[in-house]
Amino acid sequence: MVAGISKEQEKSMTISKEFEAEILRLHYAEKWRKNTIAAQLNIHHSTVERILCENGVSPEQLRVRKSIVDPYIDFIKATLKDYPKLNATRLFYMVKDRGYLGGVDHFRDVVSRLRPRSASKAFSRLRTLPGEQAQVDWGSFGKITIDGAERKLYAFVMTLSWSRQIFLKFYVNQGTGNFLRGHVDAFDFFGGLHPREILYDNLKSVVQERIGKAIHFNPAILDFSAHYHYKPIPVEVREPEQKGRVERGIRFVRSSFWQARKWKDLDDLNEQARQWSLREAGERRWVQDKKLTVLEAFEQEKGNLVAVPGTPYMVYDRGQVAIGKTAYGRFDCNDYSLPPAYVRKTVSVFATLETVRFCDGATEVASHKRCFSKGKQIEEQAHLKELTDERRTARKHRAMDRLQIAASSSTKFLCEAADRGHNLGRLTQELTGLLDLYGAQELEIAIQEAVAAGAFHASAVKQALERRRSERGAKPPVKLNFVSNPLANELTIKPKSLAAYDSLFQSNEEQK
Numbered sequence: 197m198v199a200g201i202s203k204e205q206e207k208s209m210t211i212s213k214e215f216e217a218e219i220l221r222l223h224y225a226e227k228w229r230k231n232t233i234a235a236q237l238n239i240h241h242s243t244v245e246r247i248l249c250e251n252g253v254s255p256e257q258l259r260v261r262k263s264i265v266d267p268y269i270d271f272i273k274a275t276l277k278d279y280p281k282l283n284a285t286r287l288f289y290m291v292k293d294r295g296y297l298g299g300v301d302h303f304r305d306v307v308s309r310l311r312p313r314s315a316s317k318a319f320s321r322l323r324t325l326p327g328e329q330a331q332v333d334w335g336s337f338g339k340i341t342i343d344g345a346e347r348k349l350y351a352f353v354m355t356l357s358w359s360r361q362i363f364l365k366f367y368v369n370q371g372t373g374n375f376l377r378g379h380v381d382a383f384d385f386f387g388g389l390h391p392r393e394i395l396y397d398n399l400k401s402v403v404q405e406r407i408g409k410a411i412h413f414n415p416a417i418l419d420f421s422a423h424y425h426y427k428p429i430p431v432e433v434r435e436p437e438q439k440g441r442v443e444r445g446i447r448f449v450r451s452s453f454w455q456a457r458k459w460k461d462l463d464d465l466n467e468q469a470r471q472w473s474l475r476e477a478g479e480r481r482w483v484q485d486k487k488l489t490v491l492e493a494f495e496q497e498k499g500n501l502v503a504v505p506g507t508p509y510m511v512y513d514r515g516q517v518a519i520g521k522t523a524y525g526r527f528d529c530n531d532y533s534l535p536p537a538y539v540r541k542t543v544s545v546f547a548t549l550e551t552v553r554f555c556d557g558a559t560e561v562a563s564h565k566r567c568f569s570k571g572k573q574i575e576e577q578a579h580l581k582e583l584t585d586e587r588r589t590a591r592k593h594r595a596m597d598r599l600q601i602a603a604s605s606s607t608k609f610l611c612e613a614a615d616r617g618h619n620l621g622r623l624t625q626e627l628t629g630l631l632d633l634y635g636a637q638e639l640e641i642a643i644q645e646a647v648a649a650g651a652f653h654a655s656a657v658k659q660a661l662e663r664r665r666s667e668r669g670a671k672p673p674v675k676l677n678f679v680s681n682p683l684a685n686e687l688t689i690k691p692k693s694l695a696a697y698d699s700l701f702q703s704n705e706e707q708k
Contacts, residue, residue, distance in 0.1 A: 265303065329357040335351040337349045345571070348369065349366055360482065376509075517544075519534060527552055633661075633673040638665075639661070642660035642664070
């Protein structure tokens with residue numbers, strides 16, 4: 197081993213061509229084994245092994261003694277041929293089940309030597325013109341708590357390919373709405389400027405479907421790019437190196453910005469992200485000229501960027517919401533009130549980061565301040581009042597329907613009372629109370645008497661009921677109250693006529 201350096205350093209050190217030639221001569225001409233060469237040349241045996249393997253010597257030829265893994269070499273090779281990405285630990289247990297008694301660490305070294313190596317892929321350095329291109333991607337950064345609710349936190353990163361200027365902003369989801377907002381905010385950060393083309397991964401906000409070169413774009417990104425006059429370009433599937441500048445940008449965000457970062461809320465975090473983009477990210481040395489910073493290169497690139505149109509692009513989170521039996525529309529884990537008339541209907545929702553709007557076609561039916569908590573009910577007082585009035589009217593109509601079913605004469609009674617200017621709500625309430633006390637049959641007779649007398653008020657009906665009860669010598673009526681089943685309190689039982697049974701009883705008496 198070379199004096200003064202560690203084994204790890206020696207493994208990675210560059211061996212001169214003369215030294216490499218001497219190792220090959222000793223192996224091929226003198227038939228020395230790798231350990232002998234290493235000892236005589238005072239270098240580590242792995243260095244010798246690496247040089248010999250790079251020059252066509254197989255690992256099996258370098259083995260100096262038999263190993264307990266030798267009987268399983270053919271099995272390992274065959275398995276790796278069928279499953280080249282199989283984990284070495286899983287393969288270890290497969291071999292162990294077949295009798296292998298060695299340790300896992302040595303086994304991993306064996307698998308590493310035997311695993312088929314794919315041909316190394318060469319990459320050319322991407323050269324772009326100033327203002328020509330940017331690259332965009334999302335990065336996941338755990339969760340954030342907003343109003344007591346946990347939300348996933350994502351970083352939107354746009355990197356200008358020529359100057360390497362980074363834009364960074366955090367959002368609580370990576371939906372299409374926030375994806376487009378990220379672009380708008382990035383263009384604003386660049387001074388109202390944008391590149392001529394933007395490279396993307398194949399995420400759903402850009403690509404809905406892809407078969408080879410045939411791409412079905414998301415209509416939202418086509419509409420957005422048409423407004424800003426740039427070309428969206430999805431990279432090849434499973435080829436992240438094609439947008440390596442934004443990939444490295446996200447890694448740079450994790451190491452330089454995110455570590456040990458503290459913030460109060462999302463707005464504070466994004467303000468810190470903006471300052472970081474201008475300072476730490478902007479003050480890096482520019483890769484093409486170390487005399488310049490990234491920010492200075494960006495200033496040069498500005499002249500080649502495209503100005504945004506004068507008309508702003510309105511970005512919405514869009515969707516369809518089916519309203520249930522209660523007048524609330526659910527959006528982003530919260531319930532927003534709507535007018536009661538929209539129960540059991542489907543409406544459209546358009547949300548910004550500030551407001552949530554519900555629309556029936558082109559008509560806005562409700563608008564609320566957006567809530568980023570979860571499980572909240574956001575209500576408009578006008579909607580609640582309308583619901584209360586509607587329920588009051590519904591109760592009034594239900595009471596009238598109940599009266600008409602129980603006592604058919606009540607229809608004429610109420611119509612005459614309305615013509616005389618009586619309060620139908622109050623009158624209906626009083627008659628319903630008498631129905632609960634005396635029953636449908638007695639109420640019908642009493643209402644008929646009141647109609648015949650031309651007395652269209654509740655006291656006349658009550659007087660008739662009391663008189664009939666007194667004539668029969670009946671006890672005062674008692675109202676039934678079903679506490680366990682409130683719906684039973686509103687049931688109306690209309691007695692059937694017993695005349696048929698009386699006639700049968702009379703005919704039996706005559707036969708006797």
